[in-house]
Amino acid sequence: MKTFGGPVLFLDRSDINTDEIIPAKYLTEITKEDLKPYILEDLKLPGFDPNGPKTKNARVIVSRANFGCGSSREHAPWVFEVNGITAVIAESFARIFRQNMFNCGMAAIELPKADLDLIFSHASDEDATMSIGIEAGTLTMNGGGKQKTFSFEISPFDKALVLAGGWVDYADQKY
Amino acid sequence: MGKTTAEKIFDAHLVNEPFPGTKVLRLDAVLCHEITTPIAIDDLIRRGKDRVFDPTKIKAVIDHVTPSKDTKTATQAKILRDWARRHGIKDFFDIGANGVCHALFPERGFIRPGYTVIMGDSHTCTHGAFGAFAAGIGTTDLEVGILKGVCAFRQPKTIKFNVNGTLPKGVYAKDVILHIIGKIGVNGATDRVMEFHGATIDGMTMESRMTLCNMAIEAGGTSGICQPDMTTVDYLWPFIQGEFASKEAALADYSQWRADADAEYDQTIEIDVAVLEPTITFGYKPDQVKTVSEMAGTPLDQIYIGSCTNGRIEDLRIAAGILKGHKLAPNVRGILSPATPKVQQQAMHEGLIDIFMEAGFCVTNPTCGACLGMSNGVLAEGEVCASTTNRNFMGRMGKGGMVHLMSPATAAASAIEGKIADPRKYL
Numbered sequence: 001m002k003t004f005g006g007p008v009l010f011l012d013r014s015d016i017n018t019d020e021i022i023p024a025k026y027l028t029e030i031t032k033e034d035l036k037p038y039i040l041e042d043l044k045l046p047g048f049d050p051n052g053p054k055t056k057n058a059r060v061i062v063s064r065a066n067f068g069c070g071s072s073r074e075h076a077p078w079v080f081e082v083n084g085i086t087a088v089i090a091e092s093f094a095r096i097f098r099q100n101m102f103n104c105g106m107a108a109i110e111l112p113k114a115d116l117d118l119i120f121s122h123a124s125d126e127d128a129t130m131s132i133g134i135e136a137g138t139l140t141m142n143g144g145g146k147q148k149t150f151s152f153e154i155s156p157f158d159k160a161l162v163l164a165g166g167w168v169d170y171a172d173q174k175y
Numbered sequence: 176m177g178k179t180t181a182e183k184i185f186d187a188h189l190v191n192e193p194f195p196g197t198k199v200l201r202l203d204a205v206l207c208h209e210i211t212t213p214i215a216i217d218d219l220i221r222r223g224k225d226r227v228f229d230p231t232k233i234k235a236v237i238d239h240v241t242p243s244k245d246t247k248t249a250t251q252a253k254i255l256r257d258w259a260r261r262h263g264i265k266d267f268f269d270i271g272a273n274g275v276c277h278a279l280f281p282e283r284g285f286i287r288p289g290y291t292v293i294m295g296d297s298h299t300c301t302h303g304a305f306g307a308f309a310a311g312i313g314t315t316d317l318e319v320g321i322l323k324g325v326c327a328f329r330q331p332k333t334i335k336f337n338v339n340g341t342l343p344k345g346v347y348a349k350d351v352i353l354h355i356i357g358k359i360g361v362n363g364a365t366d367r368v369m370e371f372h373g374a375t376i377d378g379m380t381m382e383s384r385m386t387l388c389n390m391a392i393e394a395g396g397t398s399g400i401c402q403p404d405m406t407t408v409d410y411l412w413p414f415i416q417g418e419f420a421s422k423e424a425a426l427a428d429y430s431q432w433r434a435d436a437d438a439e440y441d442q443t444i445e446i447d448v449a450v451l452e453p454t455i456t457f458g459y460k461p462d463q464v465k466t467v468s469e470m471a472g473t474p475l476d477q478i479y480i481g482s483c484t485n486g487r488i489e490d491l492r493i494a495a496g497i498l499k500g501h502k503l504a505p506n507v508r509g510i511l512s513p514a515t516p517k518v519q520q521q522a523m524h525e526g527l528i529d530i531f532m533e534a535g536f537c538v539t540n541p542t543c544g545a546c547l548g549m550s551n552g553v554l555a556e557g558e559v560c561a562s563t564t565n566r567n568f569m570g571r572m573g574k575g576g577m578v579h580l581m582s583p584a585t586a587a588a589s590a591i592e593g594k595i596a597d598p599r600k601y602l
Contacts, residue, residue, distance in 0.1 A: 015361055015362070015460055017568050019547075019566075019568040019569070019571055020568070020569065020570075023548070023574070024547040024548050024549055024571070025548055025549060027210050027211075027239075027549070028210075028240070028245075028247040028248050028251060028549075029247070030213065030214070030217070030250060030251070032214075042569060042570040042574065044569065065362060066361060066362035066365065066395065069361055069362065069395060070297065070392075070566065070568060071547075072211065072294075072295055072297040072299075072311040072312060072313055073210075073211065073313070074211070074214075074295075074313035074314040074315060077313075092362065092365065093365075094362070094365060094395055095365055095366050095395065095397055096297060096311055096312060096313060099312070099313065099316065100313035100314075100315065100316075103313060103315035103316060104315060155194065155196055155197065155329070156194035156195060156197070157193060157194040157196070157197035157327065160193075160194065166315065167315050167316070167319055167327075168218070168222065168224075168315060168318055168319060168322070169222070171319040171322070171323055171325065171327075172319075172322060172323065174193070175190065175199065175319075175323040175325045
C-alpha cells in the first residue's frame with residue numbers, strides 16, 4: 001500500500017479538468033516519470049505556481065467539486081504520483097478520474113462542502129499538513145496551531161484496491 | 176419494476192459483485208488507440224502478462240497523431256502495431272485505413288445494441304447511440320479489459336431525457352447536446368447514464384445520435400444511450416444480415432435492450448427542441464453556452480470541422496451546403512478533417528471536398544489531431560477557433576487558445592464571415 005498524507009496543496013476551484021492537470025501534448029511521453037515536470041502546467045489560479053515550492057512539497061491536494069473532469073487519461077493520477085501526491089480530497093470527482101486513482105492504489109476522497117470549507121480555512125497556513133487513515137476512514141488537518149479530524153467513506157471495492165496497491169493483479173487472480 | 180437500458184445490459188453481463196455496489200461486467204468490445212494503450216501494453220509486459228482475452232473482441236486504431244509527427248508518436252504507433260500483430264488482432268487500423276476511433280469503429284459495424292464497450296478514451300460514450308453501454312476508462316481498466324475481458328463499474332443511475340419537438344432550421348444534434356449540457360452542468364450527470372428518448376431522437380440519424388451521445392461525458396455522464404430502433408437496424412444491416420432473417424427480426428431482437436416503460440429513473444428531464452437556437456460555448460467549460468444571437472460577431476482565427484463529434488459524412492454535407500459558392504473570410508483559416516477514410520472518400524465522390532477546397536479550406540487526413548492540440552491545427556497563444564469538436568477547456572487546442580464549440584453549420588457560416596455567424600441565413 002502507498003503512504004498517504006503530508007503537506008497540502010489547496011486548489012480552490014471546482015471543475016479542475018484533466019487538461020489542466022496534464023496537457024494533452026504530453027500524452028506522447030512513454031514513461032510516468034517523464035510527466036513529472038508538467039504537473040498542473042495549464043492551471044491558472046490566483047497565487048498558484050505549478051513550479052512553486054507548495055506544488056513540489058505537496059503530498060495531498062484539496063479541491064472543490066467535479067475534480068478531474070474531462071479526459072480518461074490516467075496520466076492525471078500518474079503525474080500526481082510521480083510528484084509524490086497520492087491523495088486528492090474534494091467535494092466530488094469525475095467518475096473516470098476517481099476510478100483511475102483507486103485503480104493505481106491512490107485515494108480520491110470525497111467530503112461534504114462544509115468539511116472542505118473548514119479544511120480550506122487552513123489554506124494560508126504555511127505548515128498545513130494532513131494525515132490520512134484509509135482503514136479508519138479518518139483524516140486530520142493540522143495547521144496554524146489547530147487540528148481537526150474528519151471522517152470519510154470510500155467504497156469497499158475502492159478500499160480493497162488501495163490496500164492491494166491496484167487493480168491489475170487483483171483482477172488477474174479473480175477473473 | 177421495469178429496467179433502464181443500462182440495467183438490462185448490466186444484468187446480462189454481470190460476472191459478479193465482488194463488493195457491495197461494485198459490479199464486474201463481461202465485455203463485448205475493448206477498443207484501443209495509440210495514446211492510452213501502449214502504456215497498458217508496456218505494463219502488461221513488465222508484469223509478465225502480455226496476453227489478450229480474445230483477439231476478436233479487441234479493436235485497435237492509430238488515430239490521435241497520425242501519420243506520426245515525431246519519434247515519440249512513432250514509438251506509440253509502433254508499440255500498438257507490434258502488439259496487434261503479435262496477438263493476431265485482425266481489426267487493427269493503420270495508416271491508410273485509420274480514422275477517429277469513435278467514428279471508425281461504428282462505421283465498421285463493431286458496436287451492437289446491448290453491448291458493453293470500453294476504451295481508454297472519455298468519448299467512448301459515443302457508442303451508446305447504438306443502445307450499448309459504452310464507457311471511457313483509464314489505462315489500468317483498459318489493461319484488465321485486454322487481459323481478462325472484464326471491467327468493474329458502480330451501477331450508474333439513469334437520467335431520462337425526453338427530447339421532443341421539430342428541430343428548427345439551423346439546429347442540429349450538436350445544438351441539442353450543448354443545450355442539455357448547459358442546462359444540467361458539467362457534472363450534472365456524473366455517475367449517471369444519459370438515456371435519450373422522444374420523437375426528436377427517434378427522427379435522428381445514427382450520425383446525429385452519435386453526436387448527441389459523444390458529449391455525454393461533458394456533463395460527466397458514464398454513457399449516453401439511445402434506444403435501438405429501425406434506424407439502428409438500417410445502419411447495421413450490412414454487418415448483421417447474415418445473423419437475422421429480416422430487418423424486422425433484427426429489430427425484435429434488439430428491442431430487448433429498450434428501456435421498460437415502467438423503468439425507474441434518477442431524474443426525468445423534458446427538452447423541447449422547437450425553441451432552440453444554434454448554440455455555442457463561450458467559456459472554458461462545455462456548460463458555458465449561449466445562443467448564436469448572443470455570440471454573433473465574435474472574432475475568429477481558425478475554423479475546425481472534424482472530430483468524433485462532428486466529422487461524419489452528414490456533418491460534411493451540412494457544412495458544404497452552406498460553404499458552397501463562398502470563400503473563407505480573409506482573416507481566418509479553415510481546416511477540415513474528415514473523421515474516417517470512408518467519410519473522406521464519400522465526400523470526394525459527392526463533390527464536398529471540392530466545395531471545402533474552393534472555399535479555401537485545408538483538408539487533412541482523418542485524425543484526432545487539433546481537437547486536443549496534438550497536431551494538424553494547434554492554436555497559437557491568444558488565437559480563437561470555431562470548432563465542431565467537444566471540449567473547450569483552457570489550452571485544449573493549444574496553450575493560450577480559445578475554443579468555441581458549435582455545430583458544423585454554425586462553423587461553416589462563421590468561416591464565411593470570419594467571425595461567429597448565424598447559419599440560418601445561409602439555409
